[in-house]
Amino acid sequence: MKTKVSISKFALFAAIPALMLAGCGKPQGKAGKVIAKGGSADSLAAAEANANLPFDVKEGKRLFSHYCSVCHGETGDGTGQYYGSSLQPSPANFTDKAFMKNMTDESLTKSITGGSASVGKSNMCPPWGKTFESDEIECLVAYVKTFSK
Ligand code: HEC
Numbered sequence: 001m002k003t004k005v006s007i008s009k010f011a012l013f014a015a016i017p018a019l020m021l022a023g024c025g026k027p028q029g030k031a032g033k034v035i036a037k038g039g040s041a042d043s044l045a046a047a048e049a050n051a052n053l054p055f056d057v058k059e060g061k062r063l064f065s066h067y068c069s070v071c072h073g074e075t076g077d078g079t080g081q082y083y084g085s086s087l088q089p090s091p092a093n094f095t096d097k098a099f100m101k102n103m104t105d106e107s108l109t110k111s112i113t114g115g116s117a118s119v120g121k122s123n124m125c126p127p128w129g130k131t132f133e134s135d136e137i138e139c140l141v142a143y144v145k146t147f148s149k
Contacts, residue, residue: 015022054142056138056139056142056143057139057142057143059136059139059143060139060140060141060142060143060144061143063088063132063136063139063140063143064076064140064143064144067128067131068080068140070082071083071091071125072091072092072094073091074095075095075147076094076095076144076146076147077093077094077147078090078091078092078093078094079091085120087124088122088124089121089124091124091125092116092125094145094147094148095145095147096148097148097149099148100145100147100148101148103145105141105145107119108141108144108145109137109141111125111139111143112129112132112137112140112144113126113127113128113129113134113137114127114129115127115128127141140149
């Protein structure tokens with residue numbers, strides 16, 4: 001397990017859950033765990049909806065809701081709980097088709113791995129390359145793209 005070494009103020013935030021991280025490439029079994037963990041009344045409906053998703057999207061969704069939704073929102077529209085506080089610029093809105101049209105798998109992979117600063121933007125999106133293996137980032141990319149479908 002790699003530990004996050006970053007000057008980002010989100011380093012701690014990113015590193016702690018990383019210790020509990022499960023590999024994206026690992027078999028399906030994980031999905032059941034997520035639902036068990038969620039434990040809400042929505043679990044059953046969520047389980048049914050999840051069952052129809054391809055594995056990479058499913059795993060991307062699981063990772064996204066743990067690591068990204070706090071800023072990007074569960075629905076990917078950029079209005080997570082940090083939105084409207086001190087976050088400037090606001091988190092990318094993945095439901096914005098015009099924005100997502102310009103995002104290729106490569107560019108999404110690059111900005112997720114190196115953070116928004118690595119693509120010449122602000123440093124408000126932390127670099128995730130030390131938190132996730134590349135197959136997990138592929139899963140995140142697959143899931144992020146679903147918001148604009
Ligand atoms: C602390 C809040 C925060 C967290 C957590 C966060 N992001 Fe971001 N993200 C942002 C902000 C703010 C931007 C906009 C940065 C900018 O435009 O300068 C952004 C932008 C992005 C972009 C667009 C980058 C571009 O090229 O324009 C992608 C893709 C992205 N985030 C993916 C993710 C993923 C995947 C995760 C979870 C692994 C994540 N983010 C977690 C705040 C966050």
